[in-house]
Amino acid sequence: MIPVVTPEEMGAVDAAAPEPTEVLVGRAGAATARAALDLLGGAYGRRVVVVAGKGNNGADGRAAADRLRRRGVRLEVLDAADLPDHLPAADLLVDAAYGTGFRGDWTPPAAPEGAAVLAVDVPSGVDGLTGEAHGRPWAADRTVTFAALKPGLLLGDGPSLAGTVEVADIGLDVSGARAHVVEGADVARWLPDRPRDAHKWRAACWVVAGSPGMTGAAHLAAAGAQRAGAGYVRLSTPGLAEDPGAPTEVVGVELPAEGWADRVLDGVDRIVAVAVGPGLGTGDAAAAGVRALVGAADRPPVVVDGDGLTALADDVDGDLTTARARPGHGPATGPTVVLTPHDGEMARLGGEPGAPDRLAAVRDLAARRGAVVLSKGSPTVVADPDGRVVLVTAGDARLATAGTGDVLTGALAALLAQGLAPFEAAAAAAHLHGRAGALAWRRGLVAGDVAAHLPAALTELPED
Numbered sequence: 365m366i367p368v369v370t371p372e373e374m375g376a377v378d379a380a381a382p383e384p385t386e387v388l389v390g391r392a393g394a395a396t397a398r399a400a401l402d403l404l405g406g407a408y409g410r411r412v413v414v415v416a417g418k419g420n421n422g423a424d425g426r427a428a429a430d431r432l433r434r435r436g437v438r439l440e441v442l443d444a445a446d447l448p449d450h451l452p453a454a455d456l457l458v459d460a461a462y463g464t465g466f467r468g469d470w471t472p473p474a475a476p477e478g479a480a481v482l483a484v485d486v487p488s489g490v491d492g493l494t495g496e497a498h499g500r501p502w503a504a505d506r507t508v509t510f511a512a513l514k515p516g517l518l519l520g521d522g523p524s525l526a527g528t529v530e531v532a533d534i535g536l537d538v539s540g541a542r543a544h545v546v547e548g549a550d551v552a553r554w555l556p557d558r559p560r561d562a563h564k565w566r567a568a569c570w571v572v573a574g575s576p577g578m579t580g581a582a583h584l585a586a587a588g589a590q591r592a593g594a595g596y597v598r599l600s601t602p603g604l605a606e607d608p609g610a611p612t613e614v615v616g617v618e619l620p621a622e623g624w625a626d627r628v629l630d631g632v633d634r635i636v637a638v639a640v641g642p643g644l645g646t647g648d649a650a651a652a653g654v655r656a657l658v659g660a661a662d663r664p665p666v667v668v669d670g671d672g673l674t675a676l677a678d679d680v681d682g683d684l685t686t687a688r689a690r691p692g693h694g695p696a697t698g699p700t701v702v703l704t705p706h707d708g709e710m711a712r713l714g715g716e717p718g719a720p721d722r723l724a725a726v727r728d729l730a731a732r733r734g735a736v737v738l739s740k741g742s743p744t745v746v747a748d749p750d751g752r753v754v755l756v757t758a759g760d761a762r763l764a765t766a767g768t769g770d771v772l773t774g775a776l777a778a779l780l781a782q783g784l785a786p787f788e789a790a791a792a793a794a795h796l797h798g799r800a801g802a803l804a805w806r807r808g809l810v811a812g813d814v815a816a817h818l819p820a821a822l823t824e825l826p827e828d
């Protein structure tokens with residue numbers, strides 16, 4: 365996992381550093397110079413313009429300039445507060461105007477034509493916490509950031525303005541980071557090895573979704589569960605007796621339209637995880653069923669999505685979602701519910717989808733609900749009630765198509781069923797789901813394709 369540290373947290377890390385700022389600036393300058401040489405493909409005779417402000421970000425840029433000059437680079441250092449209307453011609457522009465200490469708007473003159481742009485720590489003018497661009501910052505080809513990623517490089521305008529982001533170690537201790545970006549190696553580590561004596565019941569899940577006449581979401585969720593490694597998938601659409609369109613390998617179990625939660629609770633003996641909500645409808649019986657199931661003290665871990673989330677809207681203090689799983693069913697401590705809202709559902713749950721500090725907003729909702737919250741988006745943010753947060757950057761705009769959320773819900777249930785704790789299951793599901801989309805078609809992707817490519821996403825994980 366790659367640590368992500370807010371500018372404020374970075375201040376504390378900095379204050380705790382045993383070394384003086386000049387030493388850190390020297391290392392930051394060295395890392396910047398290395399990235400510059402890499403972008404330039406050489407040193408001698410190359411033209412570099414460094415725009416440096418008066419803070420530490422500017423100091424990093426000046427330290428880099430000193431190193432590059434010694435290597436034979438033709439260098440010009442310009443003061444960010446006093447720029448000409450036209451910047452001199454250059455092969456590379458180093459943007460060290462402002463870092464995380466910037467306030468206000470930054471609309472500099474155009475970058476020299478044809479010059480690559482290297483941003484120091486963050487593209488100047490981009491808020492290190494929110495990713496919001498203030499003014500019209502330069503779009504960097506590459507950003508070299510120090511010690512840890514900053515949320516602003518991953519959120520809002522950050523990803524499109526930062527280019528390729530590289531984290532340089534400058535000797536600061538970020539082991540206390542509360543947020544991380546998930547990598548494939550993490551997912552590989554969390555997934556259990558399939559034991560030699562594996563039998564289908566080891567990873568059995570039950571998808572309760574859909575409504576009579578509306579079974580698409582249920583089928584997609586079931587397919588997501590199958591393709592993410594569930595050994596056995598049971599599917600029930602309350603009030604629907606026959607479901608000939610369900611995936612072949614799925615085991616259909618009939619549930620009544622009303623009072624179905626008790627039937628689920630009676631039948632979960634060998635079921636390790638439940639998914640509830642997609643396409644269930646917002647009628648009273650559906651909502652009552654969700655509340656009864658989620659609030660039962662005696663249920664397996666459960667992932668709640670779609671209409672299931674609407675049913676929980678009034679449970680503002682998490683009285684239902686903090687219910688404990690039955691002994692032997694799910695984790696002995698920690699949350700047993702995963703909520704997977706998109707922005708609209710997050711607002712319905714009392715969360716703040718548009719909050720400038722998105723990590724804090726998801727963390728707050730998780731704490732209030734006593735549940736893991738997976739906030740869908742680019743990136744997807746997963747928070748545990750204990751304050752841990754992960755960002756999943758694997759997904760992209762291709763996933764913004766109907767039904768992909770249902771596939772994610774099923775995949776998450778399958779990972780819970782394989783024994784992952786809710787926080788890791790949510791992070792892993794989001795990662796695999798994003799990778800499945802990326803491994804499928806560039807255009808014309810439908811949700812079923814995402815499910816179909818989950819095995820490829822699992823297969824490409826590095827060997828643990």
Ligand SMILES: NC(=O)C1=CN([C@@H]2O[C@H](COP(=O)(O)OP(=O)(O)OC[C@H]3O[C@@H](n4cnc5c(N)ncnc54)[C@H](O)[C@@H]3O)[C@@H](O)[C@H]2O)[C@@H](O)CC1
Nearest residue numbers: 378388389392419420421422462463464465466467468485
């Ligand atoms: N935190 C750390 O541990 C380290 C931070 N470093 C660098 O330090 C940066 C943060 O440094 P600073 O806090 O000095 O802040 P910055 O260098 O980001 O800029 C703040 C400076 O610009 C001024 N300023 C702010 N808004 C302005 C505006 N609209 N117009 C004109 N001037 C404005 C401020 O008064 C201050 O002097 C990081 O982004 C990183 O590049 C590195 O030097 C290495 C270590």
Ligand SMILES: [K+]
Nearest residue numbers: 459462486488
């Ligand atoms: K900068």
